[in-house]
Amino acid sequence: MSDIDLCPRFEAAVGLIGKRWTGLIVEVLLKRPLRFSEISQAIPQLSDRMLAERLKELEAAGIVERHVYPDTPVRVEYSLTAKGRDLAPVMDALHQWANRWMLVPTHSAP
Template sequence: MSGVPESVERHCPAFQVAVELAGRRWNGAILLAAARGAARYSEFLTAVPGISERLLAQRLRELDAEGVLVRTVVPSTPVQITYSLTDKGTELVEAVRPLIAWGERWIGAGARVDG
């Protein structure tokens, strides 16, 4: 028992949005890659094996729109675009870390992520 009334736990829209944001396919891996230092598009492609270029671009835009990543355009030749975690994104990564530990403990490192 958590001390939170069951009716609140069942109908908490903020929880639902948070779980869907963190749990959407590839988002967790992208956020963890950012936490580990990935900043440029190519670094995310390397750090998130199996994601297509199109889907990575889409997810980066979505995470930027949600305010968990910030997209920075560096006016240089050629133009450089970097992504970094916002405070909101850093907190989301920290919130997900216990779930990662749970998965490693109960599901194992060989768990499939392809659907």
């Protein structure tokens, strides 16, 4: 083992959480359970196809749960599992870093 070997668990976590859009999807679901359209509205640059793909991955990884409510019309909501909610400290730490170091991107409203 060299002093710069990576921890396999950490590497696997970065591979999962570090995927494009995943961080933002987890961030909006930390607020509350949401319907597909609500997640899509919160992340407008994310295509529906990619959102569907990421939600499937996150479900398979046990980070997101899909709830079907037999209303008329049927209502489907996505929420974080305990494993997903446990990512809150990671998001909080990134929020603090962003507030300290990132400028507000010019293309977005002040």
